[in-house]
Amino acid sequence: METMSPLERLLRGIALTLVVVFFMFPIVWIFLMSFQTNETILRIPPSVVFTPTLDNYAALITGKLQTAAGTLDIAFMRNLGNSVFLSVVSVAVALLLGVPAAYAFARHKFKGSEDIAFTLLSFRFAPPLLVLLPLTQYFQWLGLSNTYFGLIWVYQLICLPLILWIVRGYFEDISADVEYAYRIAGHSWFATFRKIALPLAGPGIAAAGLLAFIFAWNNFVFALVLASADKQPVTVGALAFVTASGIQYGQIAAAIVLSITPTLALALYAQRYLVEGLSLGAVKG
Amino acid sequence: MSDSALLLKDVDKFYGPIDYGVHAVKKLSMDVRKGEIIALLGSSGCGKTSTLRMIAGFEAVSRGKISLGGREIQTFPPVRRNVAMAFEGYSLYPPLTVRENIAFALKASKLSHSTVDEKVAGIAKLLEIEDILGRYPSSISGGQQQRASLGRALIRDASLHLLDEPMGQLEPQLRAVLRGRIKHYIKERGLTAILVTHDQTEANALADRIAVMEGGVLQQFDTPQRIKERPANLFTGTFVGEPPMNVFEASVTASENRLAFGLKDGIRLEYAASDFSHTVRDVLKRRQRVVLGVRPYAVKRSADGVTGRVAVNQWLGDQTHIAADFAGGTLVLVEHDRSNLEVGQPIGIRLEPASLHVFDGESGMAISHGEELA
Ligand SMILES: Nc1ncnc2c1ncn2[C@@H]1O[C@H](COP(=O)(O)OP(=O)(O)OP(=O)(O)O)[C@@H](O)[C@H]1O
Ligand SMILES: [Mg+2]
Secondary structure (H helix, E strand, O other): OOOOOHHHHHHHHHHHHHHHHHHHHHHHHHHHHOOOOHHHHOOOOOOOOOOOOOHHHHHHHHOEEEEOOEEEEOOHHHHHHHHHHHHHHHHHHHHHHHHHHHHHHHHOOOOOHHHHHHHHHHOOOOOHHHHHHHHHHHHHHHOOOOOHHHHHHHHHHHHHHHHHHHHHHHHHHOOHHHHHHHHHOOOOHHHHHHHHHHHHHHHHHHHHHHHHHHHHHHOOHHHHHHOOHHHOOHHHHHHHHEEOOEEOHHHHHHHHHHHHHHHHHHHHHOHHHHHHHHHOOOOOO | OOOEEEEEEEEEEEEOOOOOOEEEEEEEEEEEEOOOEEEEEEOOOOOHHHHHHHHHOOOOOOEEEEEEOOEEOOOOOHHHOOEEEEOOOOOOOOOOOHHHHHHHHHHOOOOOHHHHHHHHHHHHHHHOOHHHOOOOHHHOOHHHHHHHHHHHHHOOOOOEEEEEOOOOOOOHHHHHHHHHHHHHHHHHHOOOEEEEEOOHHHHHHHOOEEEEEEOOEEEEEEOHHHHHHOOOEHHHHHHOOOOOOEEEEEEEEEOOOEEEEEOHHHOEEEEEHHHOOHHHHHHHHOOOEEEEEEOHHHOEEEEEEEEEEEEEEEEOOOOEEEEEEEOOEEEEEEEOOOOOOOOOOEEEEEOOHHHOEEEEOOOOEEEEEOOEEO
16 A cells, blocks of 8 residues: 555545445435425425434334325335345355355366356346246246245345355365365365365355345345235335325335345445455456 | 385376367376385476376376276275375465464374374474464465475375475575485385476485476486486486586498597597497497487597587586587586686587487487497
8 A cells, every 4th residue: 555645635535425425315315214204204495404203113113004095004024024034045045055056166167067157147137027927927837926935946046146156256266276285185075165165265155145135135026026915025015105195205214224224234244254255256257 | 016106007187178188198107116206307387297186186087097005096086095295386274374284184194182293393393394383374485385385295194295396495405404304204204205396406316216207208217327327318318417418410420440420510520339339339320310419527628529619618616617619509518627718719529439328310219328228
């Protein structure tokens, strides 16, 4: 690192502040909205001065939504639970399948291995809407529509390629000879994978898992089409706030705050891994 | 067969498809006896590491067989071969200290803690790395990493030790010291070792036999002395020896009592037929184009010999290297005393028949060494 002059430091500070304000403003605004009623939100001109209320959160937690047309039942807490369940299980399954696969692709080049790896990645290129219609049909035949099992399966389209490719780059960065040195000292292939490869790729795996979690959490389309109300995650569940008698901005804001909190907390907690994991091994060759 | 530690039989290595990929090792056959130290010598990319990796089991053998202690092992996974290896790139395990790196090589042997500690201390003393045992690989120098990696291999009680350029990063003084200690260590325990090196002094000092490789082909496999005195072909002749052997293309003319070699620039080396044995004379008579080789130490100066012109005169502190323009090429000779020859001055040269190595002009195979047939 070279040292910076005070002027450079000042300019850098200003630039950073601008970026932070630009990206944080919507989140802050939503956070403020979540403590207001619809009337104060829709005030013209808008103002940041208001009496905070916890009504929005209370409504979400009790599941009773007061609208002009009466009380409405919403299943927000259940949606939130679905989100957590679907994302956690999907990422766990993807890690279980993806990490060994990534290791295989990194270490054993065989005829067509590159093609298979690329095909798996290409699942991420395809627009989800393209596969959705045939998928819905198949799922109905197989009896998988509106099951957690089916949803988690489809979520693999999101999680698996991500984990496979990031973790593979990480494994490739580990010198094969380090593993050989361990194997030749009398350890099996599997012991080497567990004791040498996995720990060395740890930060990469954590980063990939985190990214996959965020992508899974944010998924909307698959869940919208393939799940009914009781299995829907928050992303889809939030649609319930668009009611016949208007849009419940306050509750939507509170719902957003609640639903981004887990990913935000996770990302902040694992920031170190994310930076390390994504700036090293990740996207190459 | 009972004292054979390692046997390679017609081993081929292709990277990529067999017969189409990179042909790194070609039909290599080699028999290493128990307790022997073998040096693998050859230019960069000649297949030394590939050979070691096939023996260790990190690379598949494309064709041929490898036996360790009488058992065919080319299809065994590394874990079942009982081979130790020091890697060209060290390959220490980053999250472990140097001590742990060396000790983990012993994990599988289920020794008691105190025995392991004792062994690690012993090997660390031998390699002069006692002071860095507690450090991590990323925080020590290349030469220290190399010694740690060598220690990790030597500490094991394997049936074969493969050492890939184990001292390449060390300064000559330390190398000379370690050379002696390592040889003693290996011989004392009766270990068998194959050592890859670019340093001929190291090969000569450590090895019972030297295997010279080039282009994936084993050129010669013999004792250091025989490799020096009786190189099997032009490659071995010029590759082994410092400074390298002088070589000149020549045509042979033989009569009843004379044998003459015609070199470029009209230079003729005339010998009495009696300078060569009968058999050598007979063989040489039937050749036309040959290559003559003379070691720089064996070149003599003589006023009535053939002449060259001095191009370089260098005093190296303990010997003089003189390079002369001779027969369209350069002839190097080594003398023990300082010389006051000026550049450009003519120099009389005599090449004794006993010092001549004659190689076939086409195949490069040795025909004769001095008065004996190759
Ligand atoms: N994994 C590989 N894939 C393809 N070709 C390879 C591979 N490893 C080695 N080669 C080729 O095989 C040949 C022999 O390589 P090898 O590493 O055995 O040489 P070396 O004698 O150990 O050389 P050096 O003295 O430089 O270490 C070289 O031409 C090299 O380019
Ligand atoms: Mg090598």
